[in-house]
Amino acid sequence: MSRRVELAALLLIDGLMFSLAYGLLYLARFEWQWFGPPVLYPAAFGFPMLLMTAYWMLLFAFSGLYRERYADSRLDELVALFKVVSVGVLILVFAIFIDTLEPSSTREAIFFYWASVYGLVSVGRLGVRTVQKVLRVHGYGVHRALIVGWGDKVEELYQEVARYPEAGLKVVGAIRLARPGESSALFEAEGGDPTAVATMTSTSACTIEALPRLIDELKVEDVLIALEGRDHDALLEVLRLCDGKPVKLKLVPDFYTLIGGMARTEHMYGLPLIEVLPEPMPAWEQSMKRLMDVAVSLVVLVLGLPLWLAIGLLIRLTSPGPAIYRQQRVGQHGRIFTLYKFRTMYVDAEARTGPVWATKDDPRITPIGRWLRRTRLDEVPQFWNVLKGDMSLVGPRPERPFFVEQLAREIPLYNRRHRVKPGITGWAQVRWKYDNSLEDVRQKVKFDLFYIENMSLRMDLKILFRTIYTMLAGKGQ
Template identity: 45%
Template sequence: MFKLKRYREVIFTSILDFMIILAGWFLFHINYPDSMSILIRYVDIGFFGQGMVISMYWLVIFVVMGAYKKLYLVSRLDEFLNVLKASILGVLILFFITEQTGEISIEDQRSIVSLYGATIFGLLALNRFIIRTIQRYFAQHGKGLHRAIIIGTGHAAKMAYDDLKRNKTLGMEVLGFIQFNGKAPDSSVGIKESEVLGSLDQIGRIMNEWQIQEVLVALEPESKQDLVDVISEVDSPDISLKLLPDFYQMVSGLSKTNQIFGLPLIEVSPEPMPFWEKTTKRLFDILVSLIALVITLPIILVVSIAVKFTSKGGIIFRQVRVGMNGKTFTILKFRTMYENAEENTGPVWAEENDPRVTKVGYWLRKLRIDEIPQFINVLKGDMSLVGPRPERPHFVKQFTEQIPLYTRRLRVRPGITGWAQVKWKYGGSLDTVREKTKYDLFYIENASLKMDAKILINTILTIIKGQGQ
């Protein structure tokens, strides 16, 4: 119920958009009845069915262009521009499709498609404008606001509270404050003890109990060094986390802020990869994995025989790892160690020149051939080609306690290769993991298809040079 409430703007807007687009199909048909067959001439499912198909087409275009991302109290101008960009892309694709029909002149086809695209744009832009205007009206009257809490009980927290209370169109209803240092709020600040919901170590329970959607961090300047610890406690993909920056950050340009009604806010870990890139990444994962498994089939057979007859144990090594959002899965690799290598030691890190590695396993690791079965994990959706390497639950628990923000690695699918693998040396120590985590977090914050391509190219070069370990 809570997650459904979180996406209510997207659900409501997408349903209304679909109905508007379908209405536009009928409206355009009334005025230009002979032109609609140009748009969908090969789909013989009746006029209404054709309207459903082309409405779904437009919906896909809008999803791919990110027109359903962050709709809550979005700027009406920004939304107008998003609708315009999506409409232009939709029209360009229809240009290409209709020009293949050859039934009428290209000029007439372009005129019809342009007019139809303009109709869709006009209807959707008007629809979005009305929705956001109504939403803004309700927000100004304190209705439909996101439930929020403020971390901090000092002057900065009180200032943020007053601004949010005064400017309802910021979209947050502050339910209370969270103590950071364990001390009761200073009476001179103006925050009552009854307004304090609890301390930072209780924030997980508080967020669940109060169904919090937004968390605003407003610490005093002398507490800024503890910001990482605070962010670690509120590390949840379902919570929008914002910071109140200090004056130096704003004037130096070190932080990109959203300036609304005089209250600057920094959004922590906004999702950088738009939906169309996520979709493309997943399709690319599937395509490359299928091709890789087919091409490497002879290698798979040879390696299977080599592993089977050079050491005792199975060909495929299976191990439970932690994937996206903390969900566990079984990773598949060619076995490179002797059977029961950890029987007497329990879970331990792999080392350079690890004595547990077989002679065949050494070369499989060096050429990264041992990871070929992981393409099956990619096909299943447990992994991606690019992402942070998945760890075992034992180590994830240990790292979570010792490395700040480590769990942010779990916001994306783990990968066969990643930024940390191509940029940092191999090693088996907490310090090494700490350094690799920095690279993983950098990847998550800057994820894009371009960066994935860069990582894949570097990985291929590493394999060619035989620098794997």
């Protein structure tokens, strides 16, 4: 099944099971009185049931239980459910149950509700996953995969993928790299059938540099790397070319010693693969990060509205042109979005020069713009980008497409910055000066990559506090 159908099925089944669990608790407490006479009787049944169902679904979403768990072990999902349901019931104990039950019956009621929620939701999800597995075996809802490797390794991995259709990988092509004296080639699956190497036909001579284009053209979701342990340079080149692309990288276990802590071992129904560069933040931290983005953005935009209107009016009065400046920037996974800023330069500042970096005493900056840059207030309209989901409060600063193309050629792993959402501020902004040259950008990329590999809420808060200090001290540029 597709990701959209999977999500709809999970929401429907979970909602039904949460409602059923509450219904069982209601009968046990108020009709059957298994836990003794209740202290309080509910005025209605339907509304509390809806509230409880909404509570559980929000908790599940916050904990990442509605994220794609492609071909994950069902046992792993049951363990994740156990943890989340246990925490959820503990929250309810202190919020509701502790005041509405007799002390002697509290333990039994809590265990009964926990068992009802966990048991019913587990049964529902196992049903969804079983149907999902059957559909994958028949070719529905599979991931499109591309293999990169040497000739013999490519064939071996093809056979492995064909042996485990439950893993849900559909190989749509392969890049067969060349040893010295050989020629490389691109292969595409005829009719999308990955069951045998014989169905693959060479379409053209090809080098590894074609990988980004093929990912886009073939709508690839997984890149399977079939190299050997000594091929360090080839692996690093694959990682570089896939940086910023919305794909997962999986390789055969030979490379585990090379990539160390940047990998996570997977056994997809017997198919041993290692995922490279997995998500650095756990699901609950990602949910909290997004919640913090939305909350802070709303507070800043709403409470500061009079000040933002005054700044916009001041910009209009002191120099001709709009108060808000719009510019195309590159976001997560290379997507282009429109970034908003208070205008700090004169209109058509780059009409003669084309895209150039701002310098320390840039004559194109207006007097008001210089003050806005020092205090970082020119970035305030980007809180709207954060609300829309284009950006986050903390992350690598987004760059213009013109500079991204240039810098990606000059700086290794530059596109790895696009693995995460760009931010209003970032580790590079609080640790390095304003970038005026390519060397400054190189240094900032190092800080950005450090942030991406060590993302956490604690680090985000540290960056936000340092940014506030910079604003109050007027040290921006």
